[in-house]
Amino acid sequence: MDIDTCKQSLIDVYYRRKGYLDDIERDTKRLEAMKANLENLLLTQGLIQEASQMTLECISIRINNIVTKALAAVLPEPYTFELSFRITYGKLSTDMRLKKDGKLYALTDNVGDGVVDIVALALRVAILCLDKRKLRRLLVLDEPVGALSVNYQPLAGKMLEHLSKALNMQIVMVAAHGSNYEFTDAKVFDSNNFRKK
Numbered sequence: 001m002d003i004d005t006c007k008q009s010l011i012d013v014y015y016r017r018k019g020y021l022d023d024i025e026r027d028t029k030r031l032e033a034m035k036a037n038l039e040n041l042l043l044t045q046g047l048i049q050e051a052s053q054m055t056l057e058c059i060s061i062r063i064n065n066i067v068t069k070a071l072a073a074v075l076p077e078p079y080t081f082e083l084s085f086r087i088t089y090g091k092l093s094t095d096m097r098l099k100k101d102g103k104l105y106a107l108t109d110n111v112g113d114g115v116v117d118i119v120a121l122a123l124r125v126a127i128l129c130l131d132k133r134k135l136r137r138l139l140v141l142d143e144p145v146g147a148l149s150v151n152y153q154p155l156a157g158k159m160l161e162h163l164s165k166a167l168n169m170q171i172v173m174v175a176a177h178g179s180n181y182e183f184t185d186a187k188v189f190d191s192n193n194f195r196k197k
Contacts, residue, residue, distance in 0.1 A: 056085040056092075063126040070122035071115070073159040074145075074152050079111070081119060113147030118156065121145060125163055137169035143176060 060083045067081035079098035086093055098105045098115070105111050107119060121144045128137050145156045164171050 059130060060085060062130065063123070066126040066129065067119055067122040070125070070159060070163075071118055073162070074118050074148070074155045075115065079105070079115065081122075114145065114149055114152065117145040117147050121156075121160075125167070125169075128169065129167060137167060139169055139171045141171065141173040141175075143174060146176065 063083050064081050067083075068078070071081060072078040077100070079100045082095075082097045082099055082104075084095045084097075086095065096107055096119075098107065098111055098119075107116055121141070124139060124141075128139065144160075145153060148156055160171055160173075163169060
């Protein structure tokens with residue numbers, strides 16, 4: 001092998017290695033930029049999760065207040081409503097419980113269907129209240145508290161009247177015990193007047 005061939009071979013090896021080093025340097029800079037971007041993304045994700053958690057806590061407090069007040073307006077020995085949010089398998093889920101005398105009850109426990117009816121009605125109202133858009137609030141109900149004792153249904157009617165006025169909400173309702181829900185501005189239609197003879 002002559003000197004020129006050896007020299008050329010060394011030059012080739014040098015430029016090949018220099019190319020590898022340039023590739024490594026370029027890849028290192030790209031990886032550092034990706035790492036910085038990942039750190040920013042993780043920080044942003046943390047901030048979004050923290051804001052989401054705070055938002056869910058605020059929503060939970062508002063819903064708890066509305067449902068607890070509805071229960072107190074109708075029942076002589078009311079429960080306190082507790083709604084909590086949690087992330088399960090990457091999805092949002094809720095736990096709804098009632099509290100009375102320091103004991104927690106699931107809605108599926110034997111708390112009475114009337115209690116569950118009041119909770120369900122109050123949750124509908126709470127959802128309407130959470131909507132910040134300037135929409136006309138309309139609540140359409142069919143036997144909203146049908147399982148509630150007839151003794152407490154007038155109180156449920158008063159609660160609905162209060163909610164209607166306080167929240168500027170129109171309520172359209174079908175009820176078997178119409179006299180229990182007669183508000184001052186209610187229109188009561190007797191279905192017997194509409195039957196064919």
